[in-house]
Amino acid sequence: MSKVIGVDIGGTKIRMGVIDAEGRILAERQVKTEFPLYPHLERHVLLFLEEHPDVSAIGIGTHGFVDPQAGSIVFAGDMLPGWTGTEVKAPLEQATGRYVEVENDANCAALAEAKFGAATGLGRVVCITLGTGLGGGIIWDGKLLSGGPHGGAAELGHMILYPNGSRCACGRLGCAEQYLSGTALVRRIKEAGLSVTPPELFELAETDAQAQKLVADFTEDLAIYISSLQAIFDMDMLIIGGGVSESASAWIDELKRQLAKVLLNPLPVEVAQFENDAGMLGAALLVLDR
Template identity: 35%
Template structure:
């Protein structure tokens, strides 16, 4: 079986072929050009599918909340204008005649980690990605749990500081306003008056001011994770996002969680995601293979 797997993000659309053994080949990437709108993105994807020979299935991982049964976007922010309501599966199948599966990006990544990566063999875990914001996914009883309107696991917007900082969702005090990689970058810029990205911040790990900000930021990560552990009692939490390549972060989270959690919850382990950029495509390809 030849699957064409896409990962639609805010800045890049990545895609690759995937065989029945889930080996990804011919990996490519094009700019999303999000400003052109959701309709144009799907038109370009249809053009790519039509230009490839012998495709049996299409798997799509995409930003936004996704009705994975109908394969359409339930809600997307204005970062991709007009994306909400886009019937991705219907359009692709009508235009190409090839069956397609569509899933939200963090859910796809969690599935990729569940089948092939950091959570292989684990029946129940949660997954969080720490980037500009915080994404989340719930894998429960060997499958994704998506909620009553396909939006479960939006962990970035649980409230960890009532009445606190403004958040991109329109609310205040959300977890991602304090614990995302973006929040760390902003804290460093505010305190040191210097704009540094995550990698630059960790390159200055020995600077006591930066070290303090990193440690305070990890406390914020732990605050949210503790609530999630008390809700889900998972044995595993998979933490994704480029910043998690800094082993200090997951080491510290594990240490602090062990100290702070009630004893019966301390079996939980926090590990970094292993599949990187491929997790989304593999998860989407896995869903497409099952159609």
Template identity: 65%
Template sequence: MKVLGVDIGGTKVRLGVVDDSMNVELDYKVPTAFPLYDLLEKEVLKIIDEHPDVEAIGIGTHGFVDSKNGRIVYATELLPGWTGTEVKAQLGKVTGLRVEVDNDANCAALAEAKIGAAKEYDRTVCLTLGTGLGGGVIIDDFLLSGGPNGGAAELGHMTLYPGGVECPCGRRGCFEQYVSGSALRRRIEEAGLPYTPEELFTADDAGAKKLIREFTYDLAVVISSLQATFDMEVVVIGGGVSEASDYWMEGLMEQLKPMLLNDLDIKIAQFKNDAGMFGAAQLVL
């Protein structure tokens, strides 16, 4: 079976034709342009015309997604005009194919759970430490997603510090305001340190070490709280911050161990830029 996996981001849309063994027949990128649905339909129809053996389409996208109906409940101005788009209904009508749509972090989690770092586990939580904090939860082969407001498994918007740093979601103290790439940048600025987030982890001074320890402590609290909620077997950590894990993983495990209810495996994501496309394909595989 061949399917089309589509990963929609703020700067590019990636489209890939893959089979059920995840062999890639086509890997194609176009700059994100608006109106976004018009771009999506045009590119999908072109690929289907060139690859008539494609049987279904999976789409991962930024934003809150009603995955049951394939509708974009809410997307920020990163994707203007995307909110409210009935992607599944519209694209299914013009292609005649099965179409499934979900949040991009859920798709990345699905890729890791099905064919990546967590493929040997039944209960997985994935955390994507990028600009924000994305999350995905797979319980006994079931992807926790959707809901009437598209907000299921929005782990980055659980509260870590009530009344804390204001989040773009309008609340204060969300996980992603303390455990993400942008959170690290803010904390570095507040500490008056002369580093980028990438440079921080290799810096050898007391201020940097203190900040890293605070970051890993907050990440440990996040993971232990999620364990009490989902009783997962493994946490897979991806996103840009994970690329420096050699420098902070030991500190994380040292602080996490006494917080855990049960033993828990921590893995670094196997897929990086490929996760969204492969995960979108998994929606229909």
């Protein structure tokens, strides 16, 4: 039976799991993200391999712009300091003796949802992840759309939503990530003078007019953003994952009301099924079908 290791590298933790061809997580390990990142990653992958030597390959999903052909990190922001420019594939293959693939974490989440999750069997799927940042992954005719000369394909968080708006970590003004991520929600709440977390905001919106306006503004921006994605991709389904999606039951109806005003055509919008496991499962899928 084919077994591989899927690794999900985030700003605070690294999760790795042994995954089989049916997408089952047979074993897993979680460690704190530490810097410099590459030697820390290699050390823990080798320790995990000692316990599970029968795996055939390793898939890595990571925050940032990735060159999947070279298996290197083109750009990573402040969340992973020192990660920009790091070669991952070649040194990890040499250290482990296993085939290695490297991809953006949101692309991995899209792979997982299209293969095993909310979009199983669909050919054209866009997945957005509303977490610390705003990530995107695109499945086009069953294949992952990724790479590009700068590793920036499907960096959907860097579509400009508000020209001359808030400064993004990429250096430009008004990127969607500055309005539609968990971090953006925290900023919006602070600017409104409220002292609640995003999940508490959605609860408060049931009774408080100011909170209701914040949620309405957030869902309207998200609807406009999704309608732009539909105009480009005309996808079978849009999937919303990431930490903010865990509160989706409180705001998804409002989003669908806003979408009805701006969509070109009907579009199924679903919440990701895998939540925290999506990155790890998708990373495994990079190498499972080899």
